[in-house]
Amino acid sequence: MKKIIIAGPRGKMGSEAIKLVQSHEDMRLVACIDRKNNGKKLADIAELPNLDVPIYEDALECFSEIDADILIELTIPEQGYKHTKAAMEHGIRPVVGTTGFTEEQIDELSWLASERKIGCIIAPNFAIGAVLMMKFSQMAAQYFPDVDIIEKHHDNKLDAPSGTAVKTAEMIKESREYKKQGHADEKETYPGARGADYDGMRIHSVRLPGLVAHQEVIFGSPGQTLTIKHDSINRASFMEGIKLATDKVMEIQEVIYGLENVL
Known part of the structure; x- marks a missing residue:
């Protein structure tokens, strides 16, 4: 059972990712990171599933309090990089669909993966x-x-x-x-x-x-x-690749950039 945190649950990709986790018996959603709604549960947000899952605004607080295996990162480049780096520092393996990372940021994450012996997959496109x-x-x-x-x-x-x-x-x-x-x-x-x-x-x-x-x-x-x-045609097209990445990221101790390197 892989314990999953999703960053960006109210976005169109994030809401699809919640459905993905719900539909697989080997995955369990344990928390979400959102820029608002701190302290609430997913069940408290009208457009989100009726789940007793906590929402955090502060990623560091979330990573410190929640026992998780994987972060599915689906926000914006600035926050996405911070979330990814912090997750790796807390022993949580990121699967990143947020685009716009610089070469320098990817190099830094690669060094961190090698140092911590932890996997990370960054994919500009999961379809x-x-x-x-x-x-x-x-x-x-x-x-x-x-x-x-x-x-x-x-x-x-x-x-x-x-x-x-x-x-x-x-x-x-x-x-x-x-x-x-x-x-x-x-x-x-x-x-x-x-x-x-x-x-x-x-x-x-x-x-x-x-x-x-x-x-x-x-x-x-x-x-x-x-x-x-x-x-x-719709964002469900990205979910098969995200599922593949969540399986693969548990096996590696490096940063993989591009889903073509996973297939």
Whole structure:
């Protein structure tokens, strides 16, 4: 039985994660971390399940008082990093779906994992299909060096480009020699029209109500194009990957960045 703390229970991802834990006999929700409702129970919050589970605003207090194995972190980058680091310092293994961590933060967490001999999994995207989309794109980049990434998310997303798009670009970079795309004398009438420049490839971010999480990677070469696309229709698509990560994180003593390294 894995004892679980969820950070961000009122969010759309957090509420799905609560359902995930409830639906598996090998998991038990023991506490939640929320930016308000300190001292209340989940049962006291109208939009949350009727569970006798305590809510903490202070993560350190939660980690000190609650006996837990795993933190499922689903908040925002600034708080997410603090929660992840504090959890590891208290012997709790984080499974992190919060995006926007810097390379320096991931390096620090990797050092902490090695020092404490504790596992941590950080995944920009927990949808299995999205992970496969990233892997297929990495394979294709060996043969199609011209590539644009278009990622589309709901208009409440805080980071742009998305963690999935950044991770995709990082993986493509491993297979692709640097190439600056477009005309050598290209001019942008409106700055940013060509998207963000990452290693010569372009990343475009779309933010609109009605979207959940969508990405297409478009490759081009003379006479042909190749598009690799993934759509998350709802947030249930991420739960299979979170469950996989909660199983795997109990077996490791390192930081794993990217669910493709777990599959």
